[in-house]
Amino acid sequence: MQFAVEGAPAPATAGRDPLIVLAGVNKFYGSHHVLRDVDLSIERGEVVVLIGPSGSGKSTLCRTINRLESIQSGRITIDRQALPEEGAELARLRSEVGMVFQSFNLFAHMTLLQNVTLGPIKVRGLRRADAEEKAMALLERVGVGGHAHKLPSQISGGQQQRAAIARALAMEPKAMLFDEPTSALDPEMINEVLDVMRGLADSGMTMIVVTHEMGFARSAAHRVVFMDQGSILEDAPPAAFFENPRCERARDFLSKIITH
Amino acid sequence: MSAVLDNLPIYVTGLAWTLLLTLIAGSVSLLAGTLLAAARISPVPLLRAGGALYVHVLRNTPITIVFFFAAFVLPQLGISLSYFTFAVIALSLYYTAFFCEAVRAGINAVSPGQAEAARAIGLGFGQTLCHVILPQALRSVVPPLINVLIALIKSTAVASAFGVAELLSNAEALANAESNAVLWVLGATCLFYLLLTVPAGLLASYLEAKLVFNS
Ligand SMILES: Nc1ncnc2c1ncn2[C@@H]1O[C@H](COP(=O)(O)OP(=O)(O)OP(=O)(O)O)[C@@H](O)[C@H]1O
Numbered sequence: 001m002q003f004a005v006e007g008a009p010a011p012a013t014a015g016r017d018p019l020i021v022l023a024g025v026n027k028f029y030g031s032h033h034v035l036r037d038v039d040l041s042i043e044r045g046e047v048v049v050l051i052g053p054s055g056s057g058k059s060t061l062c063r064t065i066n067r068l069e070s071i072q073s074g075r076i077t078i079d080r081q082a083l084p085e086e087g088a089e090l091a092r093l094r095s096e097v098g099m100v101f102q103s104f105n106l107f108a109h110m111t112l113l114q115n116v117t118l119g120p121i122k123v124r125g126l127r128r129a130d131a132e133e134k135a136m137a138l139l140e141r142v143g144v145g146g147h148a149h150k151l152p153s154q155i156s157g158g159q160q161q162r163a164a165i166a167r168a169l170a171m172e173p174k175a176m177l178f179d180e181p182t183s184a185l186d187p188e189m190i191n192e193v194l195d196v197m198r199g200l201a202d203s204g205m206t207m208i209v210v211t212h213e214m215g216f217a218r219s220a221a222h223r224v225v226f227m228d229q230g231s232i233l234e235d236a237p238p239a240a241f242f243e244n245p246r247c248e249r250a251r252d253f254l255s256k257i258i259t260h
Numbered sequence: 261m262s263a264v265l266d267n268l269p270i271y272v273t274g275l276a277w278t279l280l281l282t283l284i285a286g287s288v289s290l291l292a293g294t295l296l297a298a299a300r301i302s303p304v305p306l307l308r309a310g311g312a313l314y315v316h317v318l319r320n321t322p323i324t325i326v327f328f329f330a331a332f333v334l335p336q337l338g339i340s341l342s343y344f345t346f347a348v349i350a351l352s353l354y355y356t357a358f359f360c361e362a363v364r365a366g367i368n369a370v371s372p373g374q375a376e377a378a379r380a381i382g383l384g385f386g387q388t389l390c391h392v393i394l395p396q397a398l399r400s401v402v403p404p405l406i407n408v409l410i411a412l413i414k415s416t417a418v419a420s421a422f423g424v425a426e427l428l429s430n431a432e433a434l435a436n437a438e439s440n441a442v443l444w445v446l447g448a449t450c451l452f453y454l455l456l457t458v459p460a461g462l463l464a465s466y467l468e469a470k471l472v473f474n475s
């Protein structure tokens with residue numbers, strides 16, 4: 001697995017045909033305005049780290065990108081396609097964006113192999129044998145091939161999260177969303193998950209990563225996006241953001257997490 | 261005592277009818293209740309509202325009224341069936357609401373992250389339910405389902421009032437014939453019900469202990 005050092009090189013974005021575009025997105029929970037006029041566009045192969053204080057709307061932003069949450073106004077397109085409201089078409093398009101959760105959310109009653117093959121078989125219509133072959137390769141790639149026939153409860157959190165990444169990759173997504181993928185892990189397991197994510201970034205995957213791991217943001221991200229109270233306040237390359245945050249709230253936020 | 265022993269075959273046929281009633285009404289209402297539970301958590305508001313209405317109306321209606329409805333109102337609508345069938349309909353209508361709520365409680369016990377992960381890999385509502393939610397809900401839902409079944413077994417006795425020759429009505433006939441042994445006859449009837457309900461209750465506690473231990 002390769003390690004990118006000191007700020008990954010910018011992805012080739014010659015034609016400027018962004019993969020993910022959010023334009024004027026607003027989201028409310030009742031009267032609570034959770035996303036405010038969010039504009040964000042993400043190039044193919046770009047790795048964007050999303051940071052901000054608790055409750056700033058990072059998870060909500062991720063969840064709206066693959067329509068786990070609906071939005072009240074604005075537009076979200078993936079590869080120039082707008083997501084439909086609901087129904088079978090949405091389900092299919094949703095699988096084009098992989099999602100990795102803080103709490104892993106592996107299907108508790110299934111082995112890792114079954115977890116990884118369920119989507120390819122039921123959504124993509126792959127034959128079981130083909131799906132299993134592909135799944136084994138993915139489980140090997142994230143380093144849990146030896147546990148393929150175990151239940152999630154029988155392996156460590158780090159191993160579960162790596163299997164969850166394999167499950168998302170099995171759908172051959174165009175982009176991957178990570179919502180605090182290492183926040184529920186014991187410290188000694190954080191790096192094994194971050195290493196898998198670095199490998200994925202190096203392979204050219206488009207990624208949005210919500211994380212408090214500033215080391216990862218510095219080394220693997222092309223851009224850092226800072227959110228507060230539902231708005232994007234800053235959007236800069238990691239070096240510029242960490243050395244010289246422009247807005248007061250970003251400086252405040254950084255001083256708090258760096259002392260921790 | 262002899263009033264019971266001499267008439268054992270009558271008890272046994274009564275027991276058989278009770279079992280049959282339980283089996284058919286139980287299967288129908290378990291299936292319908294599961295579908296109704298799916299409706300109650302579906303993304304379609306109309307289905308959710310309809311499901312909730314059904315459950316609230318049926319759960320808060322005395323079962324005897326449901327029997328009256330099946331046995332007297334349906335024939336007036338030109339539907340003529342045997343009393344046994346009416347009893348099956350009444351019990352099924354009624355217990356669908358209860359099975360629905362037991363299944364729904366089981367579904368709610370499954371962490372919401374499971375459904376979210378299923379949706380995120382592109383599974384639709386039905387697929388998420390069948391492959392991810394229901395298999396996990398089953399663990400916590402089996403003991404409450406058996407308790408609903410026990411209630412159903414006991415409710416089959418209401419069918420006797422509507423001319424179905426199940427356990428209680430056979431016992432009533434016996435009690436009339438053997439009027440000096442009413443106590444024995446009814447006592448034995450209780451015993452036969454217990455023969456059905458106690459093992460079911462024990463099974464529920466056993467499964468409860470086993471499933472909780474495994475999870
Ligand atoms: N299902 C919901 N219903 C109502 N309000 C919600 C819901 N989910 C989130 N919120 C609110 O929306 C706001 C943004 O939440 P969100 O989870 O996106 O924040 P976050 O940046 O991910 O925070 P954290 O770092 O704590 O995960 C918060 O104020 C939260 O209370």
Ligand SMILES: [Mg+2]
Pocket residue numbers: 058059060179180
């Ligand atoms: Mg969050």
